[in-house]
Amino acid sequence: MLPSIRTDLPGPKAAELIARDHAVLSPSYTRDYPLVVESASGAIVTDVDGNRFLDMNAGIAVVATGHCHPRVVAAIQAQAAKLIHMSGTDFYYENMVQLAEKLARLAPGESPRRVFFGNSGAEAMEAAMKLAKFKTGRDKFIAFFGAFHGRTQGALSLTGSKTVQRQGFGPLIPGVTHIPYANCYRCAYGQRVETCKVECVQVLEQQLFKTILPAEEVAAIVVEPVQGEGGYVVPPRKFFDELTAVARRHGILLIADEVQCGMGRTGRMFASAHFGFEPDILATAKGIASGLPLSATIARADLMTWPPGAHASTFGGNPVAIAASLVTIELLEEELLANAAAVGGQMLERLRAWPGRYSRVGDVRGLGLMIGIEFVKDQATRERDPELRNALVQRMFHKGVLVLGAGPNSIRLCPPLVLNAEQASFALDSLESSLNELN
Numbered sequence: 539m540l541p542s543i544r545t546d547l548p549g550p551k552a553a554e555l556i557a558r559d560h561a562v563l564s565p566s567y568t569r570d571y572p573l574v575v576e577s578a579s580g581a582i583v584t585d586v587d588g589n590r591f592l593d594m595n596a597g598i599a600v601v602a603t604g605h606c607h608p609r610v611v612a613a614i615q616a617q618a619a620k621l622i623h624m625s626g627t628d629f630y631y632e633n634m635v636q637l638a639e640k641l642a643r644l645a646p647g648e649s650p651r652r653v654f655f656g657n658s659g660a661e662a663m664e665a666a667m668k669l670a671k672f673k674t675g676r677d678k679f680i681a682f683f684g685a686f687h688g689r690t691q692g693a694l695s696l697t698g699s700k701t702v703q704r705q706g707f708g709p710l711i712p713g714v715t716h717i718p719y720a721n722c723y724r725c726a727y728g729q730r731v732e733t734c735k736v737e738c739v740q741v742l743e744q745q746l747f748k749t750i751l752p753a754e755e756v757a758a759i760v761v762e763p764v765q766g767e768g769g770y771v772v773p774p775r776k777f778f779d780e781l782t783a784v785a786r787r788h789g790i791l792l793i794a795d796e797v798q799c800g801m802g803r804t805g806r807m808f809a810s811a812h813f814g815f816e817p818d819i820l821a822t823a824k825g826i827a828s829g830l831p832l833s834a835t836i837a838r839a840d841l842m843t844w845p846p847g848a849h850a851s852t853f854g855g856n857p858v859a860i861a862a863s864l865v866t867i868e869l870l871e872e873e874l875l876a877n878a879a880a881v882g883g884q885m886l887e888r889l890r891a892w893p894g895r896y897s898r899v900g901d902v903r904g905l906g907l908m909i910g911i912e913f914v915k916d917q918a919t920r921e922r923d924p925e926l927r928n929a930l931v932q933r934m935f936h937k938g939v940l941v942l943g944a945g946p947n948s949i950r951l952c953p954p955l956v957l958n959a960e961q962a963s964f965a966l967d968s969l970e971s972s973l974n975e976l977n
């Protein structure tokens with residue numbers, strides 16, 4: 539199915555609801571365009587005025603199996619009729635064990651794993667941070683500029699994305715040092731791929747650990763295997779090899795935040811697998827349960843040794859969310875990992891020609907159905923073009939294609955992993971015509 543726009547946007551019913559929303563909801567929400575959703579199925583979203591949109595956001599990389607996949611809906615309905623809540627913190631139930639067994643098996647690395655369940659990406663990161671502090675007896679963290687790890691006070695301390703997310707909320711937890719991420723299109727050390735010596739990791743031993751940050755005080759390095767909110771940035775494999783070597787030399791743990799890049803989006807269950815990266819602790823959420831709130835912090839079993847009461851959550855590991863997650867993983871393994879790799883691969887192949895054809899497309903990068911397109915004013919200077927990016931997002935909405943930005947001047951494509959080739963072509967045709975119209 540493809541988009542169909544029949545009213546001005548927003549339509550009359552959408553405009554009415556938006557006015558009510560604005561009177562009563564927190565103004566901190568970030569709505570880029572006036573989409574008021576009525577229902578959704580697969581990769582298609584229908585608004586309250588009957589307009590149909592192609593969803594290239596998947597509820598911000600959440601509905602991996604598409605909206606309301608019939609098998610996910612059936613699993614939710616069956617579980618809701620049987621047991622909605624019991625609190626896995628205090629009691630046992632089988633599907634919580636089943637999902638933990640599955641995730642422990644799927645996590646990258648050979649050593650046994652244990653799992654802690656929460657309800658959101660930020661909670662998964664909080665658990666990861668607390669576990670790293672608890673286990674190492676150290677209290678410092680290293681994170682990256684451009685990173686997004688969530689908005690609770692701990693996760694926010696790691697986030698290095700936009701000042702509006704931090705302004706007015708200090709002091710955050712002390713002891714987090716941010717360094718530049720492995721963004722080869724915009725190397726902070728002025729290197730080119732051919733000359734790179736992984737300076738973005740060398741800086742740790744050559745500068746940081748000698749000047750302001752004693753290595754023996756660092757509990758963990760926190761890294762997104764593909765940086766999400768920062769612009770869908772894909773690092774080279776050697777970044778992870780070097781990071782691992784440095785961490786091991788200094789007894790520092792590695793925390794992978796796979797909240798956005800995990801659960802099949804990149805064509806592998808976890809993005810870390812693309813790089814042979816084996817983090818000590820891995821956080822996942824978003825795509826894990828096709829839209830029900832659930833997160834998991836998966837750690838090496840020898841690390842997750844905290845005692846009863848050290849960490850818990852009333853709702854974490856809710857049985858209905860877990861039922862949705864078990865089916866989500868089945869669907870990923872049966873067909874959607876392969877679809878993400880195949881359709882994402884086709885899209886990337888087409889997109890990789892764009893910098894040669896469009897002077898304002900600076901960089902195209904991605905893995906599977908996690909694709910970023912960076913817009914610039916000039917390919918030689920690489921000056922960012924946030925105005926063009928923002929205009930494209932709006933124009934795409936009016937063409938019936940839902941996309942969002944990532945980073946200051948990139949568009950991210952993170953559709954449901956059920957996206958088919960026809961829908962993928964439609965999205966790229968629309969982006970190409972929008973680009974031509976705005977050029």
Ligand SMILES: Cc1ncc(COP(=O)(O)O)c(C=O)c1O
Pocket residue numbers: 657658659660661663686687688689762766767795796797798799823824
């Ligand atoms: C990489 C990453 N980590 C953590 C989070 C926070 O997740 P949540 O909004 O579920 O707390 C996000 C959300 O966008 C994310 O992209």
